[in-house]
Amino acid sequence: MQRVSILGSTGSIGVSTLDVLARHRDRFEVFALTAASRWQTLRDQCLEYGPRYAVMSDPRAAEQLRHALHEAHSAVEVLSGPAALEQVAACAEVDCVMAAIVGAAGLLPTFAAVKAGKRVLLANKEVLVMAGNLFMAEAKRSGAQVLPIDSEHNAIFQCLPLTVSLGQGIALPQLGVSKIILTASGGPFRDLPVAQLGQVTPEQACNHPNWDMGPKISVDSATMMNKGLEFIEACWLFNASASDVEVVIHPQSVIHSMVEYVDGSVLAQLGNPDMRTPIAHALGMPERLVSGVERLNLVANARLDFEALDEERFPCMALARQVAQAGGTMPAALNAANEEAVAAFLANRLRFNDIARVIARVLEKFDSTEPADLAVVQSADACSRRRAQEVIEHLGGKQ
Structure with missing residues (x-):
């Protein structure tokens, strides 16, 4: 039985992780769930999955959760604050940590999990963007297993040789790889005239055509900064230089990314746009687990389009590329x-x-x-x- 801590359980990745875990209760036990301030959602998750700990970043929300769980006669222990997040990430009883806290707030608890040598399912790209060198060096020192959850990086990982262990410093040419190709949907404004971008509303920016995500990540997808962060993350995960990584627009989001080899082969990972696929892959590796994702209908998805990335339309991508090189x-x-x-x-x-x-x-x-x-x-x-x-x-x- 593997014990799992989910950092950011009330977000879309956390909810999808719990959905996959619920399909394999004979293999996984929820050890800890954490959230920022959505205590009602965390209460419901605690009552359904019965973790040992629930952690809230906001002390006031933690008190409300504590009271609600007491009223429900739950034995879940409620903690609060940054130190508690690190505690449930690094606890000796934990086997696997889903790092799904959005943004810089996820840096310290995710780093604590790596330092403790856990299997880290990395959904927080900002950790590698902010401290990639330190993070990967710590993973190598501790023996932590870093598995990417972003659909693009998970796709790349699946297209690499089965023996590859991330964070061990293997250069792409040693694997026969000539290029990593990240795919991007182009977001909701791929075809909007550039002159109209100044009038875009938050509601429009959060309406992604393919993925159901939180507001911050949705806006990042609309500006293509999400792809820029993934670009930097790919360099650290796969020991690649900025020139080794290419980004192409793929509106259907069926091919999640590709790896080009020196012999001319291009391997791609395909699937419906559902985060439960990479989550199940990382949880079960090296086995394959049932994820609950609808099977890809190749006939219905017969058309797969690709376009060059326009960095004038998406200046955030250009900024990220410059930063990756710097x-x-x-x-x-x-x-x-x-x-x-x-x-x-x-x-x-x-x-x-x-x-x-x-x-x-x-x-x-x-x-x-x-x-x-x-x-x-x-x-x-x-x-x-x-x-x-x-x-x-x-x-x-x-x-």
């Missing part, structure tokens, strides 16, 4: 500026096409260093957020 703490600055800009857009304080402008202005004045530890990464994050807020105030005042 390295140092630049990726942490990019991520921080993006999180602040997206939050301002969702709060109607910033126009959609100003998100990239905020990020670019933060990067222009950012002094990058090589991060020696997480404290350096966190300092870069905090500094970039302050600068982003200044730029947001300036641009927001011009609306």
Whole structure:
């Protein structure tokens, strides 16, 4: 019986993970569930899955959850705060950790899981964007098994030789790989005239044509920053340089990514756009588990289109590519500026096409260093957020 902690259980990845686990109760036990402030959802999950611990980032929400579970005569122990997140990620009794907290908030608990040598199902791309070098070095030291959950990186992993273990520093040429090809749907504004992007609303940006995601990730998909973060993440996961990774638009989201080999072969992983597929793959590896995902109908999905990425339409992708090449703490600055800009857009304080402008202005004045530890990464994050807020105030005042 494997014990699983889910960091971010009330989000879309967390909910999908619980759905897969529920199909295999003879193999998996939920050890801990965590959330930021949605205590009612976490209460319902606790009553259904009976974890040993429930952790809330917000102490007030934790108190409400504690009271609700007491009323329901539940034995689940409620904890709160950042230290508790790290505790349930690194606990000796835990075998597997789903790292699904969105954004920089997931950095420390995910790092704690890797440091403790867990099987880490990595759905938080920002961890590698902010501290990829430190994260992968720690995985190598501790023997942690890092398995990608983003559908694109999971697809790449499935297309690599079965013997590959991520984080061990194997160069792509040693595997006969010439290129990694990340696919992108293009989001909801792939065909919208560029001149109209300034009028896009948060509701429109969150209406992704293929995937059901939270607001932050949905906006990132609309700006293509999501693909930019995945680009940086791919470089760290697969020991690749920026020139080894290509991004192509694939509107149907059926091919999740591809690997091109030196002999001319291109291997692709296909499937319906449902996150339960990569989750089940990572949970069961090396076995294959039933995921609950509807089978792909090749006849109904006979048309598969591909387009070149237009970086003028999607300047966030261009910024991410530049940052991937620059390295140092630049990726942490990019991520921080993006999180602040997206939050301002969702709060109607910033126009959609100003998100990239905020990020670019933060990067222009950012002094990058090589991060020696997480404290350096966190300092870069905090500094970039302050600068982003200044730029947001300036641009927001011009609306």
